[in-house]
Amino acid sequence: MRKSFWDFCYELKNKHPRDYVGVFMAWKPALFVQTAELARKVLVKDNDHFQDRYLYSGHSDPLGSLNLFTVKNPIWSEMRQELSPMFTSLRLKKITELMNINSQQLVQKVQRDYVEKNECVNLKELFSMYTSDTVAYSVFGIRVSVLNDQLSPLWAITSHMVKWTFWRGLEFSMIFFMPAIAALLRLKFFSEPASEYIKKIFWDVTEERKSKGTSNDKDLVNHLLKLKDNLKLPANSDSELADNLMLAQAAVFILGSVETSSTTLSYCLHELAYHPEEQEILYREVDDALKRTGKNILEYDDLMELKYLSGCLRETMRKFPPVPYLDRICNKTYRLTDDVVIEKGTPVFVNVVSIHYDERYFPEPNEWRPERFSATSDSDNVQFTFMPFGEGPRFCIGKRYGMMQMRTALAQLIHKYKIEPSVPREVQSDPYSVILAPADGGSVKFVPR
Numbered sequence: 001m002r003k004s005f006w007d008f009c010y011e012l013k014n015k016h017p018r019d020y021v022g023v024f025m026a027w028k029p030a031l032f033v034q035t036a037e038l039a040r041k042v043l044v045k046d047n048d049h050f051q052d053r054y055l056y057s058g059h060s061d062p063l064g065s066l067n068l069f070t071v072k073n074p075i076w077s078e079m080r081q082e083l084s085p086m087f088t089s090l091r092l093k094k095i096t097e098l099m100n101i102n103s104q105q106l107v108q109k110v111q112r113d114y115v116e117k118n119e120c121v122n123l124k125e126l127f128s129m130y131t132s133d134t135v136a137y138s139v140f141g142i143r144v145s146v147l148n149d150q151l152s153p154l155w156a157i158t159s160h161m162v163k164w165t166f167w168r169g170l171e172f173s174m175i176f177f178m179p180a181i182a183a184l185l186r187l188k189f190f191s192e193p194a195s196e197y198i199k200k201i202f203w204d205v206t207e208e209r210k211s212k213g214t215s216n217d218k219d220l221v222n223h224l225l226k227l228k229d230n231l232k233l234p235a236n237s238d239s240e241l242a243d244n245l246m247l248a249q250a251a252v253f254i255l256g257s258v259e260t261s262s263t264t265l266s267y268c269l270h271e272l273a274y275h276p277e278e279q280e281i282l283y284r285e286v287d288d289a290l291k292r293t294g295k296n297i298l299e300y301d302d303l304m305e306l307k308y309l310s311g312c313l314r315e316t317m318r319k320f321p322p323v324p325y326l327d328r329i330c331n332k333t334y335r336l337t338d339d340v341v342i343e344k345g346t347p348v349f350v351n352v353v354s355i356h357y358d359e360r361y362f363p364e365p366n367e368w369r370p371e372r373f374s375a376t377s378d379s380d381n382v383q384f385t386f387m388p389f390g391e392g393p394r395f396c397i398g399k400r401y402g403m404m405q406m407r408t409a410l411a412q413l414i415h416k417y418k419i420e421p422s423v424p425r426e427v428q429s430d431p432y433s434v435i436l437a438p439a440d441g442g443s444v445k446f447v448p449r
Contacts (some may be wrong), residue, residue, distance in 0.1 A: 013354035034354040036384035043392035050328035054347035056179030062244035064189025067252035122441035127262035169432030311370035317388035
């Protein structure tokens, strides 16, 4: 924890520039694979050997062990199937309207605090507020704006989730890389206060809807309550399992949508500040779209057509993948290559950073070039060389939601402000964070257009 795990993955590829390398996680041997071909084998082609993640997901932590990110088969496949309808294009179009409203409030907050008051912006915190407002509605149907300085029940959780203290970092490191110790110490994926708070909001919202006889078809709570009645759970499971499954999905959706999107937007603005020519191309694309459509704000279909804007976000995730590796555990002995046999129980890590920085796929990988991705779509993994959302059956279910959340914010900010540098070009990563985060939150200067 003197340096981030992201930096460890980056340095591993430089120290060992080969297809795979063995490491020890304490006493446990593990394998890092570092090419697109081997990643495809582990994540897709021979996925039946690598169905579950390596990280700790134990009974002492129901919210941490039963969410879609951590839960093991067979519950995982059942939950994945049931939750997929939450992320259809139709639902996303409806929620884009709210993302646009929140993006307007984001623009107003920038004007109020960072232009008029000339305060220094913490990008990570600012974008965590924005994503927190959206997720409050997406999960619980709560319409509240922490960007407008309102008291938000969700911000109480998310502000806690995105602050990486030494203890939180240690807890996450044990859960992800030393599950045996995490099990012994009964560590928690979500902190105790966050877990209790999520339970309270979830059941408060549920009780209110029951008493009033109302429902909100747009949010995750409503979907989870319907899902609870239809779940096919293991025969010996207790009555609490269904409740814990619902709460776990709500918790992980909050963490996933806030943490990764806020990091990507922070790094994207930092890069735009140092790339004025690319920033001008992006501004022109947004401005032309607004003139062409005659609208004040671009809607779902308009945003999907902005190829350069999507390219800026994708290139940011290529250079700064929020999750630097993908972990799996081998469930039956597997021959990876002619020379390598992976024994059952061995953790296997796909080094995403190594693949994203491979010069064979991305010439001059340290350069930020949005045009690399201007011809690709959201679903294109560029032959397994681009995997910020994971890949294979366990790819991120909220991928399109996350992309749209970032598109709306970036489109509105870039149309109203020029972005100028205010911190050194090299951004240090937070050493306590398992997921990539800028050490001081990142900062830029906003100049009204």
